[in-house]
Amino acid sequence: MINLDERAQDVYGSKLSELSDQQVCKMLQDLVKEKAAELPANDGKKRLYYISAEFLIGKLLSNNLINLGVYDEVKKQLADAGHDLNKVEEFEVEPSLGNGGLGRLAACFLDSIATLGLPGDGVGLNYHYGLFHQKFVYKQQTALPDEWLREQDVLVDEGQSFTVEFGDFSVKSHLYSIDVLGYGRQTKNRLRLFDLESVDDTLVPADSIDFDKTKVAKNLTLFLYPDDSDENGRLLRVYQQYFMVSNAAQLILKEAVERGSNLHDLADYAVVQINDTHPTMVIPELIRLLTEQHGFEFSEAVSIVRKMVAYTNHTILAEALEKWPLEFLQKVAPKIAQIIQKLDALQKQENDDPRVAIIKDGVVHMAHLAIHYGFSVNGVAALHTKILEETELKPFYDLYPQKFSNKTNGITFRRWIMGCNPELTTLLDNTIGTDWHKTGDLTPLMKYTDDQAVLDGLVEAKGAAKKRMRDFLYRNQGVVVPENAIIDVQVKRIHEYKRQQMLALYIIWKYLDIKNGNKPARPITIVFGGKAAPAYTIAQDIIHLIITLGAWIANDPAVAPYLQVIMVENYNVTAAEHLIPAADISEQISLASKEASGTSNMKFMLNGAVTLCTLDGANVEIADLVGKDNIYTFGTSSKEVERLYAQSAYDAHSYYLRPGIKLLVDFITNPQFMATGCPDRLRRLHDDMAWKDWFMALLDVEEYIQVKERVYADYEDRASWVRKALVNVAQAGQFSSDRTIRQYNEDIWHLTATK
Ligand code: 26V
Numbered sequence: 128m129i130n131l132d133e134r135a136q137d138v139y140g141s142k143l144s145e146l147s148d149q150q151v152c153k154m155l156q157d158l159v160k161e162k163a164a165e166l167p168a169n170d171g172k173k174r175l176y177y178i179s180a181e182f183l184i185g186k187l188l189s190n191n192l193i194n195l196g197v198y199d200e201v202k203k204q205l206a207d208a209g210h211d212l213n214k215v216e217e218f219e220v221e222p223s224l225g226n227g228g229l230g231r232l233a234a235c236f237l238d239s240i241a242t243l244g245l246p247g248d249g250v251g252l253n254y255h256y257g258l259f260h261q262k263f264v265y266k267q268q269t270a271l272p273d274e275w276l277r278e279q280d281v282l283v284d285e286g287q288s289f290t291v292e293f294g295d296f297s298v299k300s301h302l303y304s305i306d307v308l309g310y311g312r313q314t315k316n317r318l319r320l321f322d323l324e325s326v327d328d329t330l331v332p333a334d335s336i337d338f339d340k341t342k343v344a345k346n347l348t349l350f351l352y353p354d355d356s357d358e359n360g361r362l363l364r365v366y367q368q369y370f371m372v373s374n375a376a377q378l379i380l381k382e383a384v385e386r387g388s389n390l391h392d393l394a395d396y397a398v399v400q401i402n403d404t405h406p407t408m409v410i411p412e413l414i415r416l417l418t419e420q421h422g423f424e425f426s427e428a429v430s431i432v433r434k435m436v437a438y439t440n441h442t443i444l445a446e447a448l449e450k451w452p453l454e455f456l457q458k459v460a461p462k463i464a465q466i467i468q469k470l471d472a473l474q475k476q477e478n479d480d481p482r483v484a485i486i487k488d489g490v491v492h493m494a495h496l497a498i499h500y501g502f503s504v505n506g507v508a509a510l511h512t513k514i515l516e517e518t519e520l521k522p523f524y525d526l527y528p529q530k531f532s533n534k535t536n537g538i539t540f541r542r543w544i545m546g547c548n549p550e551l552t553t554l555l556d557n558t559i560g561t562d563w564h565k566t567g568d569l570t571p572l573m574k575y576t577d578d579q580a581v582l583d584g585l586v587e588a589k590g591a592a593k594k595r596m597r598d599f600l601y602r603n604q605g606v607v608v609p610e611n612a613i614i615d616v617q618v619k620r621i622h623e624y625k626r627q628q629m630l631a632l633y634i635i636w637k638y639l640d641i642k643n644g645n646k647p648a649r650p651i652t653i654v655f656g657g658k659a660a661p662a663y664t665i666a667q668d669i670i671h672l673i674i675t676l677g678a679w680i681a682n683d684p685a686v687a688p689y690l691q692v693i694m695v696e697n698y699n700v701t702a703a704e705h706l707i708p709a710a711d712i713s714e715q716i717s718l719a720s721k722e723a724s725g726t727s728n729m730k731f732m733l734n735g736a737v738t739l740c741t742l743d744g745a746n747v748e749i750a751d752l753v754g755k756d757n758i759y760t761f762g763t764s765s766k767e768v769e770r771l772y773a774q775s776a777y778d779a780h781s782y783y784l785r786p787g788i789k790l791l792v793d794f795i796t797n798p799q800f801m802a803t804g805c806p807d808r809l810r811r812l813h814d815d816m817a818w819k820d821w822f823m824a825l826l827d828v829e830e831y832i833q834v835k836e837r838v839y840a841d842y843e844d845r846a847s848w849v850r851k852a853l854v855n856v857a858q859a860g861q862f863s864s865d866r867t868i869r870q871y872n873e874d875i876w877h878l879t880a881t882k
Contacts, residue, residue: 129197131204134158135499143208151210152188152218155201156281158771159191163306164283166315168246169881172386173395175247176847178375179402180368181351182227182251182318184234185700187281187305188216189546194242194308213595217693221701222281222305223257223273226351226658227620228536228726229441231700232507232864235689235726238539239868241309241316244881251368253282253303253320254351255328259336261658261697266674266804268662270336272350281305288324289377291622293368294461295425298344299324310541310564314881323347334662356662364640365451365459372409373460375399376416390421394434398876403441403499404449410436410500411466419462425469429500432699437503437875439534440494441723443511443519444624449493453486467491474499482522491588498523498530501877505534508724508745510765518769532874535745536724537864540567543730547704550588551734551856554581558661567863569856574858582849585735586811589709589852592734596709599702606693609650613842616706616731618656618698621666624721627655628669628816629824629831630714632791634676634692635831639790641686652691654706656698668812670694675804703727708734712838715740715830718822720765724745729862736867739838741827745862753860757851761834763829771823779820788825792816820824 131154135143139153146154189212202212225231233249240247256272262408263269276282282303289300301324304317327345330338338346340359343366355361364792383396401407410432417428419617442448456464471485481487487494498504504527506512516524524531545552545564555563558581559571575581597608608614619625634653641647655673659666677692695702713731715722715738722744732738732749734773740746741762750758763771771777782788795813816825842848860866872878 129158129200131201132208143204143210147473148210148215149218151205151215155188155192155215156219156279159188159195160281160283160306162195162246163191163308163315166306166308169241169244169314169316170215171246171881173398173878174382174386175240175245175398175400175876175878176250176375176379176577177233177240177247177400177402178250178372178406179230179233180251180371181225181230181402181404182233182237182249183227183230183700184222184237184305185542186216186219186221186692187706188219190238191308191542192239193545194310194312196311218803220275220277220279221699222480223260223275223699224251224254224351226258228724229403232536232726235537235539235542235864236861236868237307238319238541239864241307241314242312242539242541242865243868244309244312244314245868245872245876245878246316246881247876247878248316249307249318250371250378251318251320252348252351252371253322255326255349255634256331256336258351258658259817260660263345263674263694263696266671266678267808268659268667268670271334272331272336275799282320285319287378289374291373292460293343293366293369294458296344298347299372300370302374302378309588319378321348321371323370323513328762344665350768352660354662361451362455362459365455368405369408369412369460369463372406372412375406376409376412379413380416380421388766390417390423391427391431393417393431397435398878399436399499400871400876401436401438403439404497407438407449407493407497408460408463410496411463411470414466414470415462429470429473433500434502436497436501437505438494438497438501439505439507440515440520441507443514443723444721450490451493453489453491456491467496470496470500478526480522483526494520495523498527502530504530505532505875506723507536508748509533509535510720510742510747511723511744514720514765514769534867534874535748535862536726536729537862537867538726538729538733539864540564540733542704543707544733547589548592548708548734550591551585551708554584554588555856558584563860567860567865569860570858572857576850576853582846582853585853585856586845589711589735592708596705599705600693600695604693604696606691606833608652608691608693610826612650612652612691613711613839614652614654614657614709615712615714616654616710616725616736617716618654618695618703618706621657621659621669621727622663623669623822624667625717626824627657627673627715628812629828630655631672631676632788632824632828633832633835634680634690635791635794637690638676638680638683638686639794641689647839649687650689650691651692651839654693654710656695656702656706658698665812665815668815671805671808672812675800675809679800679803703730707731707736710736711842712758713735713738713740715743715746716762716827717741717743718768718824718827719743719762720768721822729859731857733859733862733878735856737838737848737851737855739745739835743853748861749858752861753854757854759834761830763823768823777820777823777826779816779823779825780818782820782825783817785829788828791828792825
């Protein structure tokens, strides 16, 4: 039992009702930290180390209260004392340790691993200024340091330190952690975050993310993905990666020995999941430690490591499949470079196919290293894994078919419905009971597709979520969303392959259509959110186009009452928790074959949005589950897209010249419109679309417009729309990350759950 009044007296010498929300927030954070500290860690002979450059964990307070099983009780005690937990939470600062889907997936996985009682920790870095804080100035993104560590104390000091040796100097680390609680469990895991003992925050000015990239011994843990447009930036990434994995490997060996391993049997004590290629150097680092510090033969060290490292691929985009010049590795970690050369030579003895070489023309292919020297390779959705096996990684699949498997991504229901959508949670609890909290099974809801009370309840829950979203947007950016608006959302990193620009072209089409007198049945609010890499110019231009369009429309009294475009500033987990429950339409419009899985698609579905999508990533599986009446699909198939690339057969300009498309693209450079924005950015984006359009937005835009019009029309058949929404919720159980983690454990990790 928790008595918050007593606690308030102890901590502040005041009544709970007299504390400020900020004081309550701090008090609750400390309370959770204490409770978590009391819990024993999940234990077992074999332990998982999930190494990732990113963990996009979001605010922790509510999630922890839910997992401790005291959320309702705390909420009630606060309410009795005149505090609203939602307001209290506003004082919590969201950790900035991730970037996008890859990092959020890692966070959902930690929640599920702990919930299933599996012994497994996340391992990453404690970035002081995170990715960056996005601010819009003159309708453009600017990047500021994200000072998430300020004024809060969420880290537990583990009091451990390791030395990491680079080519010409060495540094010391310091290990912090964040306790990870499982839902309804009396045990915990940890997110272990390594920091640099000699880190110097003053290298970063208050108003920019530029800093001296050469001062490695002081800057290693300042930012996630520091700008890599010059050589010093790229080198810094390699330094960061080696710092991360050297610490991880030292930790793994130390803990295995503490648990009784003689290291010859290390693979029985530890399994490593490497999340994308960033942690790949853990392979040579483990080999280095075993040979150099523990006297193992090279060949034995290799065979041990080969049994304990598994690799997840999260993308087929060439620019994201990391390749480092060998000379970078020789500078950063010469011993690691040497080991990689040995591993490469060994591999070439076995197979000299240049397509699978680890080192080619002096460049190290990190994914190739991970595949040859790991025991498992997985993709993150059925289509993605199929593309890896049949196309992108085919020569590897031919060599090692037994290593490959699919693990379709998932999301934790504790955060993505129980935490962010209390009204829908209550409706589900009242309708199908609470077993789904643990099992994720929502299919019993299928019995209620014609139950008016349940359908009405769903509409009410959506209304409540929309109100919370409206309040959030008003509070944060002063925008007023009409109460009866249809909410159409595209939130994700800004990237050409995700095709935010295609939705922008639709907006132009709709704007012109309304100008022509075709008024929509109700106001349409289109919400974008997402950050663009600071060095990715076209992505910055896309943000600028969206903001400029939004302002243009808001300033046109003939259109503004019917169409609104919002670009949410600093999209993060907290924003997602406000937007996703409110959405009616989930935009998943990537160029087919390019989105490995997507995970927001799952979150939207779970919250009763209907998906408008291409058949890409996990959208394919969503479509199979809900059936064609409950989803809207369009666009060129992934097979055809692959053919177009392979034969260089896509000619953007011929699509641009179609009158219906030219009108939309040229709107961007119409002089009056350009005068309201930055002409250079708009011109560049226009020309890119008209002549290059590498991710083929123009190929699908006509069909997209047609389907979107159908979606809006169908929305007006309210009864049938709500039924679609209900089917989506009912079929979302498949995407619980508990299911995903069970599959990883059964097929790859083989951990024993704590009873
Ligand atoms: C790669 C790079 C390389 C260049 C520097 C910055 C950077 C940042 C991140 C990455 C990794 C890209 C891979 C990624 O984020 N994939 C996403 O993974 C999600 C979880 O599996 C999946 O749902 C998304 O579809 C996929 O895009």
